[in-house]
Amino acid sequence: MPNTDQPAPIVRQKSPLNVEYPFSALSRWLIPADQFYVRNHFPTPNLDERIWRLAVTGAVRNELTLDLPALQAMPGTELAAVMECAGNGRVFYEPPKEGLQWQTGAVGNALWSGVLLREVLARAGVSAKAVEVVLIGADRGVIDAGKKTASPGPIAFARSLPLAKAMSDSALLAYAMNDEPLGIEHGFPLRAAVGGWYGMAWVKWLVEIRVVERPFTGYWQARDYIRWDHGLGEPTLAPLTEMEVKAQIAQPVSGAIVHVGQPVRIFGAAWAGEAGLAQVLVSTDERTWQEARLLGPATPFGWRLWDYAWTPPAPGHYGLRCRAIDATGATQPDAPQPDREGYAANWIIPIPVQAVVAPDGPVDDFVI
Ligand SMILES: Nc1nc2c(c(=O)[nH]1)N[C@H]1C(S)=C(S)[C@@H](COP(=O)(O)O)O[C@H]1N2
Ligand SMILES: [Mo]
Numbered sequence: 001m002p003n004t005d006q007p008a009p010i011v012r013q014k015s016p017l018n019v020e021y022p023f024s025a026l027s028r029w030l031i032p033a034d035q036f037y038v039r040n041h042f043p044t045p046n047l048d049e050r051i052w053r054l055a056v057t058g059a060v061r062n063e064l065t066l067d068l069p070a071l072q073a074m075p076g077t078e079l080a081a082v083m084e085c086a087g088n089g090r091v092f093y094e095p096p097k098e099g100l101q102w103q104t105g106a107v108g109n110a111l112w113s114g115v116l117l118r119e120v121l122a123r124a125g126v127s128a129k130a131v132e133v134v135l136i137g138a139d140r141g142v143i144d145a146g147k148k149t150a151s152p153g154p155i156a157f158a159r160s161l162p163l164a165k166a167m168s169d170s171a172l173l174a175y176a177m178n179d180e181p182l183g184i185e186h187g188f189p190l191r192a193a194v195g196g197w198y199g200m201a202w203v204k205w206l207v208e209i210r211v212v213e214r215p216f217t218g219y220w221q222a223r224d225y226i227r228w229d230h231g232l233g234e235p236t237l238a239p240l241t242e243m244e245v246k247a248q249i250a251q252p253v254s255g256a257i258v259h260v261g262q263p264v265r266i267f268g269a270a271w272a273g274e275a276g277l278a279q280v281l282v283s284t285d286e287r288t289w290q291e292a293r294l295l296g297p298a299t300p301f302g303w304r305l306w307d308y309a310w311t312p313p314a315p316g317h318y319g320l321r322c323r324a325i326d327a328t329g330a331t332q333p334d335a336p337q338p339d340r341e342g343y344a345a346n347w348i349i350p351i352p353v354q355a356v357v358a359p360d361g362p363v364d365d366f367v368i
Contacts, residue, residue, distance in 0.1 A: 009035065012100045016040040017185065021105035026250035026269060029296045029305060030080075031108035033177050038185045039085045039106060041157055041220075042141035045205050049189045054120075054173075058134075058211040061125030068189050072175065074115045079172050079195055080302035082109040082271040086198040086225055086240050089345035097342030098148070104248045104349075109269070109303040112193035114174035117209075118167040126163070126211055133166040134210040134218070135159055135192050135203035149223045159201050159225070159239075160216035161194065170195030170301055173206065195301030196274040198240050198344070200225040228339035235339065242273030244346040245332050247280045247292075247306070247324035254351050259358035263311045266292075271303040272326035282308040283321040286350075292322065312355035319350030 007022035019038040021031060049068050056064040085106035090097055121133065136158040143151040165171055172193040175182060182188040187204030194201040200220060221239050229238040247270035258264045270280045281289040292308040312318065323332045333347045 010103070010105065012102065016043055018100055020102055021108055023104040023107075023248060023250050024253045026267070026305075029302070030110055030178055033110070033180060033183050033186060036108045036110060036177075036186065037085065037106045039087075039199060040139070040185070042139040044184060045138040046184060047138060047189060047205060052189055052207070054190060054206055055208045056120060056124040056211075057208060059127035059130045059213050060121075060211050061127070062123075064120070064124050066120070068175065071115050071120075071173065071190065074119055076113060077116055077172065078111060078113045079170060079174075079193055080109070080111050080297065080299045081170070081193055081195040082107065082243075082269075082301065082303035083193075083199045083202055084243050084246070084271065086200055086343040087345075089349070090342055092345055092347075092349055093336065093342065099342055106199075107248075107269075107271075107303075109271075111178050112172055112174040113176040113179070114172045114190070114193065116169070117161075117171040117173055117192070120173060120209065121166065121211070124211070127213070129213045130163055130211045131214065132160040132162055132212050132216055134208075134212055134216045135161065135201075135206060136208040136210065137187075137203050138205040138207045143219065149219075151219055155219050157203060157220060158216070158218050159203055159220050160212070160218075161192075161201060165194070165197075196242055196272075196276075198225070198243050200240060225343065227341050227343060230339075240343055243271060244344050245272040245275075245277070245324045245326040245330050246270065246346040247322040247332060249320055249322055249351050252320070252351065252353050254353075256353045258312050258353050258355050260312050260315055260355050262358055263309045264353075265307055266310055266320055266322070267305070267307045268322055269303045269305050270322070270324040272324065272330070275327040275330065276300055277304050277324060278327045278329075279325040280304070280306045281323045281325070282310070283323070284310050284312075284318055286319060286321070289323065315355050315357055318353050318355060320353060321348050321350050323348055 010020040012018040088106035091101040174193040191204040280292040292306040295305040
């Protein structure tokens with residue numbers, strides 16, 4: 001029987017369609033495609049696979065035009081990977097930041113199948129002078145001055161990958177999601193899947209792959225999805241790339257009532273960028289941290305589910321916190337980091353719950 005208690009997807013914008021996954025519904029490692037968040041900048045292009053083609057152009061020996069059967073005839077590969085929108089968690093900024101006010105559901109884990117980008121690039125023969133690979137979608141539109149910067153007329157959604165990432169084992173041209181053909185909203189017939197990177201790099205509705213000899217500075221690369229980089233002394237603007245290390249609590253939800261002396265399952269997911277997740281810590285008292293149990297499949301680019309059993313010791317208000325640590329030791333921060341331009345919000349957000357003395361009678365759903 002379908003569970004009618006499931007929280008509904010949250011429509012953040014109807015046109016273009018932007019929908020958030022209700023993160024409190026998290027129960028499984030893979031998020032089904034019809035529940036997976038949707039992030040669109042322009043109206044969804046409805047591509048006909050019979051006439052759709054992928055062009056490989058630019059600094060290559062042979063420009064190519066490939067149809068879907070040609071791509072599907074190439075050696076296939078699978079990548080389990082979490083994709084997080086760089087705007088996930090934007091609602092937690094104070095003061096508020098411009099843009100869609102995503103809570104915790106602009107993230108999901110799925111199994112992506114397709115062809116390694118480097119296999120397609122190898123067929124075209126990449127020039128020795130190439131530095132980046134630009135991924136161009138079929139969707140187009142005008143960004144008006146209400147946004148940070150207006151566009152010079154209609155533009156496509158396009159982002160580049162440095163050549164090294166484009167040639168890696170974690171850059172896929174995906175035609176399937178969770179073993180089903182890609183749905184229209186998730187980029188049918190072909191999208192990029194870029195393990196460890198924020199969602200803006202996962203270009204949907206791919207129609208062109210252009211190999212370039214200079215860094216790409218298109219709108220979505222140089223005007224939006226950027227952050228300040230302090231690594232070079234004087235701050236420079238840099239395109240967003242890898243996801244920041246992050247853990248989120250799905251259960252219990254904010255405002256939940258829990259019972260003194262009865263164990264509560266704190267449950268969530270955690271992920272990181274290229275380095276991969278190493279550890280999740282949980283705090284229920286704002287001072288001490290305990291190690292959570294990591295669950296489910298451990299893959300280089302998929303997220304990890306985790307849980308921690310907590311028994312509220314006394315009545316009162318508690319703030320539940322989780323902290324992820326990646327394999328390099330990078331740790332989820334306590335407070336916002338400056339200069340993120342409204343992106344990559346990964347600081348710890350406490351979940352307030354109240355513990356009360358248990359009444360007699362049936363225990364609540366979230367108590368184990
Ligand atoms: N062509 C195209 N690709 C795109 C986008 C877009 O608007 N157009 N949005 C990007 C962003 S910002 C994110 S977070 C992911 C979201 O993918 P999803 O809608 O399948 O969840 O797609 C990326 N690829
Ligand atoms: Mo995004």
